[in-house]
Amino acid sequence: MNRGVNDVNTGIRPLAWSAAALILLIMTAVPVLNLPAVFLLAVPFTVLYVLLTPISFAVHAIVILSLALFLFGPVILFVGLFFLLPAIVMGHFYKRRAPARTVLTAGCVSILGLFLLEMLLLSVLLDIQMTAELAALIRSNAEALAAQGALPAGWNAEMTEAFVAAAIRSLPLTLILASFMLAVVTHWLARRALARMGIEVPAFRKAREWMLPRGLVYAYLAVIVLQWIVPEGDDSYFGTVIVNLYPLLRFAFTIQTIGFFFYLAYQRGWHRIVPLMISVPVLLFPPLSLIGVFDTVFPLRKSIGKS
Secondary structure: OHHHHHHHOOOOHHHHHHHHHHHHHHHOOOOOOHHHHHHHOHHHHHHHHHHOOHHHHHHHHHHHHHHHHHHHOHHHHHHHHHHHHHHHHHHHHHHOOOOHHHHHHHHHHHHHHHHHHHHHHHHHHHOOOHHHHHHHHHHHHHHHHHHOOOOOOOOOHHHHHHHHHHHHHOHHHHHHHHHHHHHHHHHHHHHHHHHHOOOOOOOOOOHHHOOOOOHHHHHHHHHHHHHHHOOOOOOOHHHHHHHHHHHHHHHHHHHHHHHHHHHHHHHHOOOOHHHHHHHHHHHHOHHHHHHHHHHHHOOHHHHHHHO
16 A cells, blocks of 8 residues: 555655545535535545655645635634644544444544534534524424415424424434444545546445344344333433434344345346446335344345355
8 A cells, every 4th residue: 555655655646645635625615515525525535644644644634724714714714724634543443444434433433422512512602402403494484484475384392392302312313323434435436536546545335245243133132122212302311312322233233134025136237227227215114124124134145145
């Protein structure tokens, strides 16, 4: 890997990736373009960290952030720093040739930690409560939709407040899934970019080889039982944990279900498009995640392999 780095870090590629990072950082300040830019911004920083020495990377990062600061002010500087730190974490593990799961976990945890730190700083320094802002946004949107007659018949203020409460209770899950998606996109694109430059980094195991630990099934069953016990609308810490754990674990077994169908397609010699098509209803119909539960508990794959 070091040889590949040495071959490219003295050329124009680092400059090109720095330009890409600056363009994406500027795009975060442009409406409509900001959403795709947010998902892509960590990629050039990650690639740069792998290509360059720490000192050279620091120089590139300072130049990028300084130009963005000069053009758009201090707000965009915080945006750049937010995506710079996870990129350094993931790039560090790439250099160590850590397994893809380790890279993804480190990236996800670092992004989630930054989300929480950002909420804390907004609360302490600017007295901005994210939950209060979220509630105000939902209420204002509900009022606007009601004025346009776009809400279902019979919708009232109590329903709006119930929706507000559900959204606030689901905020931890939202942050976790957002962190996961950002880390996945960054890994997927950065790894391919590095591979094109002759720098190999570990990939994920193939979808047909995905397998969750069996102990996760017992945790899932425990959460389901606790959901029946905990009263609906319970705003306690315990109730919030249960509300967020259930969809998170269900999502994990949904991914396991998709892996099972990739394994089935491999054993049967089906075209690769078949498991991809099956993945769509699996993602849209949550009860199909039970297939992933059974695949984890019982030796379904062994029986398929033998047949």
